[in-house]
Amino acid sequence: MKKRNTSKIIAFVFLIAMAIIWLIPLLYGIFTSFKSESELMTEGFKFMPIEWVLTNYQELLVNNTSTPLVKWFMNSMLISVSHTLLVLVVVSFSAYAYSRLNFKGKNGLFSFLLATMMFPSVVNLIPLYKIVDLLGWVNTPLAMIVPGAAGVFNIFLVKQFMDNIPKDFDEAARIDGAGELTIFTKIILPLIKPVLLVVALFSFTGSWNDFLWPSIVFNDIEKMPITSGLQLLQGMYQAQPTLLMAGALVAIIPTFILYLFAQKYFLQSMSLSAGVKG
Amino acid sequence: MAKKQGNNKILPWLFLAPHLIIFTIFFLIPVVFGIYISFTDWDLFNSPTFIGLGNYKELFFDTDSTFYEQLRIGLKSTFLFVLISVPFCIIVPLLLAAALNTKTWLSKIFQSIFYMPSLFAISAVVIIWTLIFNVNYGPINTLTGSETPWTGTQPYAWIALVVVTVWWTIGGNMIIYQAALNGISKDYYEAADIDGATSWQKFIKITLPAIRGQILYTLVMTTIAQFNIYGQPLMLTGGGPNNSTRVLLMYIQQNAFGSGQSIAGMASAMAVILGICIMIVSAIQFKFLRK
Numbered sequence: 001m002k003k004r005n006t007s008k009i010i011a012f013v014f015l016i017a018m019a020i021i022w023l024i025p026l027l028y029g030i031f032t033s034f035k036s037e038s039e040l041m042t043e044g045f046k047f048m049p050i051e052w053v054l055t056n057y058q059e060l061l062v063n064n065t066s067t068p069l070v071k072w073f074m075n076s077m078l079i080s081v082s083h084t085l086l087v088l089v090v091v092s093f094s095a096y097a098y099s100r101l102n103f104k105g106k107n108g109l110f111s112f113l114l115a116t117m118m119f120p121s122v123v124n125l126i127p128l129y130k131i132v133d134l135l136g137w138v139n140t141p142l143a144m145i146v147p148g149a150a151g152v153f154n155i156f157l158v159k160q161f162m163d164n165i166p167k168d169f170d171e172a173a174r175i176d177g178a179g180e181l182t183i184f185t186k187i188i189l190p191l192i193k194p195v196l197l198v199v200a201l202f203s204f205t206g207s208w209n210d211f212l213w214p215s216i217v218f219n220d221i222e223k224m225p226i227t228s229g230l231q232l233l234q235g236m237y238q239a240q241p242t243l244l245m246a247g248a249l250v251a252i253i254p255t256f257i258l259y260l261f262a263q264k265y266f267l268q269s270m271s272l273s274a275g276v277k278g
Numbered sequence: 279m280a281k282k283q284g285n286n287k288i289l290p291w292l293f294l295a296p297h298l299i300i301f302t303i304f305f306l307i308p309v310v311f312g313i314y315i316s317f318t319d320w321d322l323f324n325s326p327t328f329i330g331l332g333n334y335k336e337l338f339f340d341t342d343s344t345f346y347e348q349l350r351i352g353l354k355s356t357f358l359f360v361l362i363s364v365p366f367c368i369i370v371p372l373l374l375a376a377a378l379n380t381k382t383w384l385s386k387i388f389q390s391i392f393y394m395p396s397l398f399a400i401s402a403v404v405i406i407w408t409l410i411f412n413v414n415y416g417p418i419n420t421l422t423g424s425e426t427p428w429t430g431t432q433p434y435a436w437i438a439l440v441v442v443t444v445w446w447t448i449g450g451n452m453i454i455y456q457a458a459l460n461g462i463s464k465d466y467y468e469a470a471d472i473d474g475a476t477s478w479q480k481f482i483k484i485t486l487p488a489i490r491g492q493i494l495y496t497l498v499m500t501t502i503a504q505f506n507i508y509g510q511p512l513m514l515t516g517g518g519p520n521n522s523t524r525v526l527l528m529y530i531q532q533n534a535f536g537s538g539q540s541i542a543g544m545a546s547a548m549a550v551i552l553g554i555c556i557m558i559v560s561a562i563q564f565k566f567l568r569k
Contacts, residue, residue, distance in 0.1 A: 007477070011377035015388045018374060022391050022445065028417060029406035045420035090296045097293035102286075116305065118560070120553035122506060122527065124308035126534045126546050127315065130322060131308060147304040155297065180289055209399040211509045212527070216535050230401035234408070234513060241409050248402035255397040263390060266397070267453055 033057070033245035040242055056246035067236060069250060071222060072229035075141065077254070079225055080207040083145045087203045088196055090149050095158035095192075096184050100170060110159075113152045129216055143217040144225065148207060154199045161195040162188060198269035201262055205255050226251045316550045320543035322534065333547035345544055348533075349551065352526030355511075356552070359525060360504045360559075363440045367500045368493065371448040375455035376485075389456070393449030400446065400509035407442045408514060435515045435523050442510055447503070451496045458489040494567040498560050505556045526552050 028047065032040060033056055035049040043050065060069045097103070098110050128147060129138075137143040169191075170183045178186075189196075211227045218224035221232065233247045259266060316333060318326035337349045374392055378385045395403065410416055413427035428434040466484045475483070486493070508527040511517055517524030526548060534545035 008380045008382045011380040012382040012384075014377050015374070015382065015385075019388055019391045022395070025406050025410050025445065026395070029409065032409060040415050045417050047417075090300065093293045094297040097290045101290040101293065103290035106290075113301070116309075118557070119309060120502070120505075120556040122530070122549045122556075123312045123546075123553040124305065125312070125530070125549060126322075126542050127308035127311035128304060129535070130311070131303065133322075146300060149297070150301045150304040152301070180293075184293075205397050209397070211400050212531070216531070227399045227401045230399070230405060231513060234401070234405055241412065241415070244405050245409060248405040251402040252398045255399075256394070259390075259394060259397050267389065267393065 029245050030249060032242055033249050035242050037240055037242050056243045057250075059243060060246050060250070066221075067229065067233050067247075068222065069226070069229065069233075069247060072224060072226040073250065075223060076208055076225040076227070079141045079144045080204045080254075082141065083148055083207040084200050084203040086145060086149050087151075087154060088200060091154045091158055091199055092189065092192070092196065093184075094155045095162055096180075096188060098155065099159045099162035100167075100183075100188070101180065114156065117152050117156075125212075125216070132217055138217055139220040139223045141223075144207065144210065144214060147213075148203075148210075154203070158192060158195050158199065161192055165191050194265075197262075197265055201258065201266060201269065204258065208255055312546055313550060315543050316546040318543045320540075320546070322540040322542045326543060329543075333544050334551075336544070337547055337551070345533075345541075345548075348529045349526070349548060351521050351524055352529045352548070353551075353555070355521075355523055356505060356507065356525045356527070357555075358436070359439065359507050359511075359523075360501060362436060363443050363504050363507075364497070364501050366440060366444045367448055367451060367504070368497060370444055371452035371496075372455050372493075374448070374452045375459055376481075378452075378456055379459045389452075392452055395446050396449035398446070401513060403442065403446050404510060404513040407438070407445075411438050411514075429515045430519050432519060432522055435519060438514060439507075439510050439523060442514060443504070443507075447500075451500065454492050454496055455489065458492040459485070462488045490567070494563070497567070498563050501559055501563065502556055505552065505559070 031048050034052045034054070035046075036051065036053045036055060039046075039050055060067065064070070098106065132138060132143045132147065135142075137146075165188065169187050173183050173187055208225075209227060210225075211231075214225050214228045215231060218228050221229075224232075230247055230251055234244060237243045237247075315326050317328060317330055319329050319332070320326035333345075336343045337345055340346050371392075374388075378389055408429070410418060411428040413419055413425065413430075416428075418428065419425065426434065429438050462485065466488075467480060470480050470484060506527060507525050508531070511523045511525050512528060515523045517528055530545045530548045530552070533541045533548070
C-alpha cells in the first residue's frame with residue numbers, strides 16, 4: 001500500500017512539472033496580449049502586465065481594414081459551421097447505407113473507400129486547387145466547406161457505431177411498413193447522437209484550424225479564414241508581438257470555449273476513434 | 279412487391295450519392311490527376327504537356343537543377359523532423375498517460391491541460407511560441423541573459439520546432455494510451471508483484487506488450503502527420519537558418535502556388551515522391567510492429 005502511494009506522489013510531481021510547462025506559454029501569451037508594446041520591450045521579463053491595457057485588442061478589432069480580424073473570425077465561423085453540417089448529413093446517410101441497406105457491391109465499395117484512407121493526401125493538393133478553381137470557388141467559403149466532406153474516416157466511425165445497434169429495432173419498424181427514410185430519421189439518428197457529436201466536434205475544430213489548404217485557396221484578405229489571417233498578421237506586425245498575441249488569442253477562443261463545454265466528449269472520442277482503428 | 283424491390287435497388291445509392299459525388303470530385307479525380315500531372319510540364323492554367331519521366335529525372339539526376347537541390351534539402355529536413363519529433367510524440371504522452379493512470383490527485387485537470395493545445399490553430403500556436411523564443415524580449419532570453427536567437431540557430435531551431443510540435447499535438451496520443459492502460463487487467467501486475475518484479479520490468483514485460491496495438495496505431499498516424507509538417511517551420515523558422523528547416527511541403531507549395539510562374543508539374547512530382555515516402559515508411563512500421 002505504501003508503495004502505491006510513493007508512485008502516486010512521483011506521478012503527481014511529474015505531472016505538476018509538465019502542467020507548468022504546458023500552461024506557461026499559453027498564460028504568458030494571454031498576459032502579453034494585455035501589455036503595452038513599450039512595457040514588453042523595456043521592462044525585461046515580467047510574467048504579468050504591470051499595467052493592463054486593451055489597446056492591442058482595440059487596434060485589431062475596431063475599424064481595422066488592413067487586417068480585418070472580426071471579418072476573418074466571421075468567415076471562419078461560417079465555414080466551420082457549414083462544413084460541420086454538411087459532414088453530418090453526408091456521413092450519416094452514407095453510414096446508414098453501409099450499415100443497414102443491401103446493394104450490389106457494398107462490401108467491395110466499402111473496402112475500396114477504406115483503402116483510400118491510406119493514400120497520402122499531399123498528392124491531391126495541387127489538382128484539388130485546380131478543380132476548386134474550375135468550379136469558381138477560389139476565395140469563396142465553398143472551397144473550404146465542401147472538399148473536406150470527401151473523407152472516409154467519419155463514415156467508418158459512424159458505421160461501426162450503427163453496426164452495434166441491434167437490427168431488431170429497424171426490423172420491427174420495417175414490418176410495420178416504415179420506409180427507410182423514416183427508419184433512418186426516426187429510429188437510427190436519435191440513437192447515433194453520441195457519435196455524431198464526436199464527428200461534429202472534430203469537423204468543426206478541424207475546419208477552424210485548417211492551415212495549408214486555406215493559404216492556397218484564399219488570397220483575398222476580406223474572404224480568408226482566421227488561420228490564414230494570422231499568417232498575414234504575423235507578416236505585417238512582426239515588430240508588435242503584443243498585437244500578435246491578441247490576434248492569436250482571438251483565434252483560439254471558439255475551440256477553447258467548445259472544449260470547456262464539450263471536454264468530456266472530446267476526451268471520450270479520442271479513445272473511440274482509436275478503438276475503431278486499432 | 280416488384281415496385282418495392284425496384285425502389286430498394288435505387289434507394290441505397292440515393293443515400294450514398296452525396297458522399298460518393300463529393301468523394302469522386304474532390305478525392306478520386308484529384309488523386310488520378312495529381313499522379314498524371316507529375317509526368318507533365320504544367321503551369322496550373324494552360325493544358326499540361328506530357329513529358330514522361332522528365333520531372334523525376336530532373337529531380338533525381340540533374341545536379342544543376344534548382345529542383346534537384348530543393349528535393350534534396352526538402353526531403354532531408356522532412357525526414358530529420360520526423361526522426362526527431364516522432365519519438366517524443368510517442369514517449370511524452372506515454373509517460374503522461376502512465377502518470378495519470380496512477381489515479382493521482384487532480385488527474386482530470388492535468389488531462390485537460392495536456393489535451394487543450396491540440397485544439398488550437400497552428401498559426402496561433404506558433405505566434406505564441408515565437409514570442410517565447412524571441413531573441414530581444416522573449417522570456418527565455420530576458421531571464422537567462424542569453425543572446426541566442428533560438429529559431430535562427432541550429433540545433434536550437436530544430437529543438438524549437440520539436441518543442442512546439444510536442445506541446446501542440448501530444449493530447450490525442452495521451453488519451454489513447456490512457457484508455458489502453460485502463461484496459462490492462464490488474465491481475466498481471468499483482469502476479470508480477472508476487473514474483474518480485476521491479477516497476478521497470480513490469481512496464482517492459484506487461485504494459486508495453488498489452489498496449490502494442492495502440493502504440494502501433496499512434497506511431498503510424500503520428501509519423502504520417504509529421505511527414506506533412508508545414509505550418510511550424512513556415513511561421514516559426516521561416517525555413518531557416520540557411521534553409522536547414524525548409525521542408526518539402528514548403529517547396530511544393532512555393533513551386534505550385536508561390537509568386538511568379540507556377541511549376542505545378544514539378545511540384546506534383548515532388549508531392550508524389552513525398553507520398554511514396556510516407557507509404558513506404560508506414561508499410562515498414564506495420565511490418566515490424568504488427569506481430
